[in-house]
Amino acid sequence: MSRVSRRRLLRGGASVLAVTTLSTRGASAVPRPPADADTVVNVVELGAVGDGQTDDTEAFEIAYTFAAARVSEGVGRVVIEIPAGRFLITRPHALLNGVAPPRPASGLRFSGAGRRMTSLVFRPGTGPGSFLCRNQDVWSNLSFERMQFRSATPGASFFDSYSTGQAQDYRFSECEWMGEWEYGLVLSGTDTNSEMRWEACRIGGRYRRAFLYSGLTRDGQQEPNDQDQFLNYWFTDMKVEYEWGNFLEFPYGGSIACRGGSYIITSRRPQSTPEYGTTSTFFRFPVARHHDSVQRFHAQDIRFEVRNPDVVVIDCVWNGGTVHFSDCDDTGLAYKDFSAEVRPHRYAVGPRGPLIRYDSCQLVGRHEYRPASAPDPLPVLARYDMCLLRSHTAHDFAVTGGTGQAPFVRFVDCVDAGTTHGSSASAPSTPSTPSTPPPCLAPSPSPSPATAPEPSPATTPSPQPATPPEPSPATTPGTPDTPAPRDTGQAGCSSPRQKSP
Secondary structure (H helix, E strand, O other): OEEEOHHHHOOHHHHHHHHHHHHHHOHHHOOOOOOOOOEEEEOOOOOOOOEEEEEOHHHHHHHHHHHHHOOEOOEOOEEEEEOOEEEEEOOOOOOEEEOOOOOOEEEEEEEEOOEOOEEEEEOOOOOOOOEEEEEEOOEEEEEEEEEEEEEEEEEEEEEEEEEOOOOOOEEEEEEEEEEEEEEEEEEEEOOOOOOEEEEOOEEOOEEEEEEEEEOOOOOOOOOHHHOOOOOOEEEEEEEEEEOEEEEEEOOOOEEEEEEEEEEEEOOOOOOOEOOOEOOEEEEEEOOOOOOOOOEEEEEEEEEEEOOOOOEEEEEEOOOOOEEEEEOOEOOOOOOOOOHHHOOOEEEEEEOOEOEEEEEOOEEOOOEEEEEOOOOOOOOOOEEEEOOEEOOOOHHHOEEEOOOEEOOOEEEEOEEOOOOOOOOOEOOOOOOOOOOOOOHHHOOOOOOOHHHOOOOOOOOOOOOOOOOOOOOOOOOOOOOOOOOOOOOOOOOOOOOOOOOOO
16 A cells, blocks of 8 residues: 655645645545555554644644545545644544545545544534534445544534434444534434444543434434434443433434443433433433334344433333343342432333343343333233342332332243242242242143043152142153153243153
8 A cells, every 4th residue: 555645645736736735625626645555544644743732733634635535436535544643633624524525435434543542632623512523424334443532622522423324334443532512423314324343442521421322413404204214233342430411312213233341331311401410321212213224223242331310321211122131240249238219221112112132131220111101911021031130129129200110020030039049930920829839840730630640659740729629640760751741931930840750
C-alpha cells in the first residue's frame, strides 16, 4: 500500500485549492486521483501533533476528504492511520463527514495504535447536537480499530448514522469510549442501519441518553413502522463499565446479541429526569409494537453487577418477540442489604409475549412482570431452566405489581433460597398445600389399570394423598428398569424423579 504525505497531497496550487474546496463543499469537487494502489494516510504526516493541546482538527478533515475523493467504482481505497498520541478535535464531523453529494461508497478504515495509545479528544464549542462522525446514507463497511474516543465537552455525541438503505456494516474492534456523551451512536432513517459489530471494546464514561440509541425520529417519520428495520447488532467480549445512563436503548425495535464480558454501572444519575428518573439500564426497549423479526434479544455468558437499586439489567415492554438469557450471573453483590428486593429484570407481557427464557442463570432479587389486562389468563410466557434464585424461593421470585404471583411463569429444575442440602426447588403455577405433593413426586398412574400387575413385595409403598391414583407397576429386582416418562416441565416438577429401591 502506498503512503500519502502532506507534501504530496498538497503539492502544487491546484491540489491546495482542491483540498480547500473539498473541506467546504464535499469530496465530489476534487478531481479523481490516479487509480494506483490502495493508500494509507497518516494524520501526523498531514500536520497533526497529538500532544493533547494543539488543535489537530484540520489534519483529520484533510484525511477524510482525501479518502472520500478516492472512491472508485463504489469502493473506498484509503486507510486513515492514527498513531499513538492524544489528538484534539474541536469541530463536528471532522473524523467522518459522509453527506451528499458524494456517491455511496463501501469501505473506509480508521486504524489506531492501541486502545488508549491512540486517543481522540472531541471538544466542540457546544455539546448537544455536536457529533464527531456523521454518515447520511453515504458509507457502508466502516471500520474503527484500536483507539479511544473521549468527550471533553459534556453532552457531545460520537456518531450520527442516517440510512434509507446504504448505511450499514460498521465494525468497532478494541475501541473505548470515555467522558460524558449524550449519545454514543444514534441511528435513524428507514431500512438497514444494520449489521454492526463491537468486539473487545470498553464502554466507559457517562450517557445522558444511551451508548447505542435506535432510532431518532426525524425527517417526517412519526410512526414506529416508518423506521423499524434495525437488525443484527453484535457485542462480543465487552467490558461495559460506565458511570450512569443506558447502554442499549431501542425505541424502534431491534435484533441484538450480546456475548461474553462484564457489565457494570458504577454510579447513579446525578439528577432525576422525567424519562429515566435516577435509573440506569443496560437494555431498555420502551415501545411495544414493532415489525416481525425486530423484537429479538439474546444475552449469553455475561456477568452483571447490580450495585444499587437504580441499576436495571433489562426493561422491556415488547408485545412480541423473544428475550433469552443464557448462563448469565447478576449475583456478585447479592450480599448487599438492598439486594433481596431489587428488581433488575422487568417486563410488560401480553397474549403474544414476548417469550422469555432464562437458562442456567444465577439471579438476584425478584423479576417483575406487568401483564396486560385481558379477560383470559395469559399462556406460559416465561420459563426458568436450571437457574439459581439467590434471594427468594421460586414461589415468590416472579411477581406482578407488588408481590403478586405470576402464574404465566414456569420454573424447571431450579435451585432457590429455600433449597436444603441435596434437594432442588420449584414453584408451581398455583399455590400448593403441604398435604398434596407435587405431581412429579406422586405415583404415576398405570397406563392400563385393568391389566396392571400387582406391586412387587420388594417395593415399599409411598404415602398416598387423600384420593390417590392407582399405583404404577413397581420395578422388580433383577429385571431391567422401565424407562421413566419424560419430564413434562410443569411447575412443581423440578425435583429429581424418585426411583424405587
